Each structure stands twice: as C-alpha cells, then as structure tokens.
Amino acid sequence: MSKIYLCLKCMKIYDNESLAPSKSPYYKVCPDLYCDNREMFEIDENMIPIIIKLNDKGFKTKFCCSGHVFEPLDIYVKFDDNLINNINMYIRLNLMPKLPEFFMIEGDSIRLKKRGLVNNEFKYFTVGKYNEYMIKSFDEIIDISDTQVYINKINYMNDCIQSLYNWIDEIWDISKYKDIVNEKGFIIYEKL
Numbered sequence: 001m002s003k004i005y006l007c008l009k010c011m012k013i014y015d016n017e018s019l020a021p022s023k024s025p026y027y028k029v030c031p032d033l034y035c036d037n038r039e040m041f042e043i044d045e046n047m048i049p050i051i052i053k054l055n056d057k058g059f060k061t062k063f064c065c066s067g068h069v070f071e072p073l074d075i076y077v078k079f080d081d082n083l084i085n086n087i088n089m090y091i092r093l094n095l096m097p098k099l100p101e102f103f104m105i106e107g108d109s110i111r112l113k114k115r116g117l118v119n120n121e122f123k124y125f126t127v128g129k130y131n132e133y134m135i136k137s138f139d140e141i142i143d144i145s146d147t148q149v150y151i152n153k154i155n156y157m158n159d160c161i162q163s164l165y166n167w168i169d170e171i172w173d174i175s176k177y178k179d180i181v182n183e184k185g186f187i188i189y190e191k192l
C-alpha cells in the first residue's frame, strides 16, 4: 500500500507515488504550486479526518499514529508547542469536554492509555466488549494465524479513533477566541 501524505498548510492529501523524492526521511515538499510547505508528513489514512478537523479548529498538530496491527498498540496525536498545556487547562476549566475516557495527556500528546492503577492493582484498561486479556495481547506483536485477535485489534483501534473523533467534533473552535491575561494573571477567553 502506498504512503499517504497530508499537507497541513493547504490541507491537501497526496499519494507517495505522486511526490518528488525528498532528502528528508520524514518530510516531503508539497507539490501544490501555491503552497510552500516543505514539511509535509506521512499520515495513517484513518487519522486524516481527525487531523484535518483539529487543525481547522485551530489546534495545530505535529505527528500522529492510528495504531498498527503489527506493532504494539499506540494511538496518539502530537501537538504544536504549548498547545497541550492550553488543552489541559481548557478541560480543567470545563471550557472543553473531557477527553474520551481511555485517552490521556502525556507530554505534548493526547495518547491512548492502556494500563493504570485500578483499586491499587496495575491493570489494562478495558473498553466496550474488550477484556483485559485481549487488550494485553494487543500490546504485543500479534500472531497473524490468530484471526480473531487480528480482527479484534482492528476493531479496538477503530473504536478508539471513533471516540477521539467524537471528542474533536465537540470541542470549540480555538481560532475564534483569543486568550487575554489580566493583571492578576488569570486567562480570559474572548470571542474574536
């Protein structure tokens, strides 16, 4: 399957085959005549709607991953600079809905959480019809001969991505607000 690249400047997507070779192992030059983006990155197809919507709403992203069947499970969206601190604060101030229950803020990213303390026991988080044992198996490179585990992992990844998309659909449009810090150091949000 060919790789898909998303340009976050002109918001167009390209097939790797249509792009000129690049010196960078990570970035490509956007071929659009009116776009000067030289840092176009590869994107997992099922993350495209999430990344486009986030950027449309003013939440500039860097990298992301939708999880892969043949890798330990990891789903994340990495944000530009200090944006994650703002997201964290907006959530705490109830200006933004809480993250989907199985996602967390980690470093500069929103990331799927897999393990944590439940009643003082370190456990895998279970979501929907998935039990702890199944999720534990997704954290390893799965055996292709075990078709049910394979399908379960794909379904689980899709459920997680769906919940992330629903959250993004609900969050307000940051580009329509500005942050003003008053003399006491509090942040006030004002509609533009």
Ligand SMILES: [Zn+2]
Pocket: 007, 008, 009, 010, 011, 012, 030, 031, 032, 035, 036, 037
């Ligand atoms: Zn472009």
